[in-house]
Amino acid sequence: MDSFSLKGQTAVITGAARGLGLAFAQALGEAGANIAVLDVIDPEPALKQIQTDHGVKVEFYKTDVTSREQVAGAVERIMREFGRVDININAAGIVKDEPFLTTSDENLSKTFAVNFTGSFLVAQACANAMIQTHRQEIDSAKATPNSPTPIHGSIVFIASIATHISTTAQRISCYTASKAAVRGLVKPLAMELAKHGIRVNSLSPGYTMTDMMRGLQREQPKLVAQFERETMFGRIGTPEELKGAVLFLCSRASGWVTGQDVLVDGGASSWKHAATL
Numbered sequence: 332m333d334s335f336s337l338k339g340q341t342a343v344i345t346g347a348a349r350g351l352g353l354a355f356a357q358a359l360g361e362a363g364a365n366i367a368v369l370d371v372i373d374p375e376p377a378l379k380q381i382q383t384d385h386g387v388k389v390e391f392y393k394t395d396v397t398s399r400e401q402v403a404g405a406v407e408r409i410m411r412e413f414g415r416v417d418i419n420i421n422a423a424g425i426v427k428d429e430p431f432l433t434t435s436d437e438n439l440s441k442t443f444a445v446n447f448t449g450s451f452l453v454a455q456a457c458a459n460a461m462i463q464t465h466r467q468e469i470d471s472a473k474a475t476p477n478s479p480t481p482i483h484g485s486i487v488f489i490a491s492i493a494t495h496i497s498t499t500a501q502r503i504s505c506y507t508a509s510k511a512a513v514r515g516l517v518k519p520l521a522m523e524l525a526k527h528g529i530r531v532n533s534l535s536p537g538y539t540m541t542d543m544m545r546g547l548q549r550e551q552p553k554l555v556a557q558f559e560r561e562t563m564f565g566r567i568g569t570p571e572e573l574k575g576a577v578l579f580l581c582s583r584a585s586g587w588v589t590g591q592d593v594l595v596d597g598g599a600s601s602w603k604h605a606a607t608l
């Protein structure tokens with residue numbers, strides 16, 4: 332059996348209209364998963380292309396992850412339209428560069444609402460949907476003697492390199508704390524959900540070229556050049572370079588991995604790089 336195959340499974344991915352979330356959707360679609368996307372903006376055409384390229388189902392649900400009502404409505408529709416939820420990746424996120432001493436109430440509440448509360452609400456709705464999915468499988472497995480253990484669930488939170496190391500190039504205490512709060516969910520949820528066969532991990536991307544990075548660069552033109560010096564390879568990462576790690580965390584290949592953070596950063600957090608000498 333291919334332990335990386337996700338054939339027949341359903342993945343709920345937030346923030347996959349573009350950027351890293353879209354790359355995660357491509358990786359999971361290529362592995363055979365059907366994809367349900369929650370985002371507030373219209374998706375790039377590449378999202379629907381996954382359906383054509385890999386023969387999987389791809390649907391978009393315009394949803395603000397900070398709204399419990401909208402999240403519940405979207406996950407209910409997904410259960411009706413896909414019949415199951417097996418995987419949840421929480422990539423929806425926002426960042427604003429603002430010094431700690433003058434961080435605004437607006438930044439504080441918005442950043443925590445999207446990055447932390449949004450991840451919490453979607454993971455909660457998806458975990459309940461996974462339990463419902465598995466209950467049906469367990470019941471039908473019971474009716475069939477010697478049937479294999481039902482497929483288990485996987486939740487992946489998207490944290491950040493910022494929770495591992497600070498950079499002089501950014502003033503993002505508010506963002507960093509929101510992502511640390513997300514990582515704070517990983518171990519207690521792994522413990523609470525293990526009895527339901529659900530694994531919970533986080534992925535911390537390093538500096539990666541996406542629209543989020545382009546937005547930061549517009550305000551600080553030298554930012555990417557600085558980040559390039561901070562990795563061990565003299566460049567920043569591409570969304571494609573995170574696909575392997577996310578597929579690992581979502582598939583049976585990581586069946587014995589839960590409660591962990593996986594940092595994929597081109598070595599940026601592992602040395603005293605030139606930028607700080």
Ligand SMILES: NC(=O)c1ccc[n+]([C@@H]2O[C@H](COP(=O)([O-])OP(=O)(O)OC[C@H]3O[C@@H](n4cnc5c(N)ncnc54)[C@H](O)[C@@H]3O)[C@@H](O)[C@H]2O)c1
Pocket residue numbers: 345346347348349350351352369370371372394395396397421422423424425426445449489490491492493535536537538539540541542543544
């Ligand atoms: N790009 C990087 O270098 C980097 C590094 C570390 C962590 N991350 C994290 O990875 C994730 C993806 O980042 P990205 O670079 O692809 O950013 P991005 O801005 O390109 O994509 C983020 C997506 O989240 C969606 N989103 C924002 N608010 C939302 C809401 N309220 N409800 C639903 N969707 C919402 C956006 O519409 C967008 O499609 C984020 O959580 C980010 O913090 C990115």
